[in-house]
Amino acid sequence: MLLYAYNGVGKTRLSVTFRDLGRVVGADGATVRRDTLYFNAYTEDLFTWDNDLTFERKRVLELNAESRFFAGLRELEMEVKIGRLLARYTDINFYIDYDRREPPDSLNEPGAPLPPAVTFFREREENGDPRPIKASRGEENIFIWCFFLSIVELAMDPEVEAYRWVKYVYIDDPISSLDEHNAISVANHLARLLTSAGRGPSVVVSTHHVLFFNVLCNELKSRAIRYFLKNGENGSYSLLDTTSKPFLHHLAALVELHDAQETGALYTHHFNMLRRVMEQTASFFGLEDWKTCIEVADIDPDRTLYARMIDLMSHGDYSIYEPREMMEENKAHFRTVFRRFVAGHPFNPQLFP
The missing domain is CATH 3.40.50 (Rossmann fold)
Structure with missing residues (x-):
């Protein structure tokens, strides 16, 4: 085992x-x-x-x-x-x-x-x-x-x-x-x-x-x-x-993030997890940095907001052992970023039933 x-x-x-x-x-x-x-x-x-x-x-x-x-x-x-x-x-x-x-x-x-x-x-x-x-x-x-x-x-x-x-x-x-x-x-x-x-x-x-x-x-x-x-x-x-499917840390994290944003059980440390997955994705594809993984149009006024929010939340003064639930507004931003990230990269759709 x-x-x-x-x-x-x-x-x-x-x-x-x-x-x-x-x-x-x-x-x-x-x-x-x-x-x-x-x-x-x-x-x-x-x-x-x-x-x-x-x-x-x-x-x-x-x-x-x-x-x-x-x-x-x-x-x-x-x-x-x-x-x-x-x-x-x-x-x-x-x-x-x-x-x-x-x-x-x-x-x-x-x-x-x-x-x-x-x-x-x-x-x-x-x-x-x-x-x-x-x-x-x-x-x-x-x-x-x-x-x-x-x-x-x-x-x-x-x-x-x-x-x-x-x-x-x-x-x-x-x-x-x-x-x-x-x-x-x-x-x-x-x-x-x-x-x-x-x-x-x-x-x-x-x-x-x-x-x-x-x-x-x-x-x-x-x-x-x-x-x-x-x-x-x-x-x-x-x-x-995870016996029936390959296990990789970033894939397991994506599944956990998907479930969290679906159920609404989103906590501040989920921004840190999302950034880490984006860092690994950017490194794999040879991109300049993780911000390029945020698939939003250049004219989207919230493009900079999303990048700054993830940057701020992933450096926040909080403990992963004492989860702090996000405000509803931040939950909405998180869902937008996560769904666009998953849609813009060829992850196996079976990971997100």
Whole structure:
């Protein structure tokens, strides 16, 4: 199942709620059973940087060893699996130190154990030791993603006992801080992993990234159900099924704007949405700017008014989380601009029944 949603809709909250549906908590508050392996903002928080602020020589990415996410890390030779995946995206190398300790208090007493940590490097010292480096945010995120993918591969292997508890895999926005090339690569790789597996966990992917979502849709085709996820009433969600037709962000926005101007439920932020669609349309057609998308006659006295209104409303001081309904006069102007825009460009008429 693929879910597309704007930022702020609550994708992370939804992924946590989904996880909690399959979690059983004991009397002491500890989790005794679960069924969902998930990737979201909380997963990224399992990795924290120790930047060696005192000496600034050995910066490492520490792993939260208390999490079940890292079950069987050493025994399953995860470094080999992660390295094979990581090589698809970057030339950075790494190793995991499982036996870290604090400096000893004396010659006879070893220091207290420290959490396992990842050391990144590209070059080695003259003696052959890796030269530690601080990975970029994009390299860090792609490493964590490859770490997660290697676990998903294990969860899809019925012979691996450590992850046999996984019934569902929930992936929320895995491509933050990645450029478009890597966004396409990650989506393509994920789709191939999911389609190459036999029977395995059911998978949900949610994202706000248009390109990532579209690549997944094209790669998975009929294997996936696709939804546009939006906020409903009283903290609920609503789902628009986009499985039967191609999904693009600007097309989904047009459908939403069409429905809003038909029903009269027009809010100030709809001007912002309309301008964004016009910006994308102008860019696609190589036009000078979005104002050329307003199809009105040169002699129309309201031509300048429409352009100024959209410009003003799309820079207004308002919050999309607290919708402010338009005045009736502005609603009428919005309908005029929207209908002329749609009539002047060859969008599929089936989008606007």
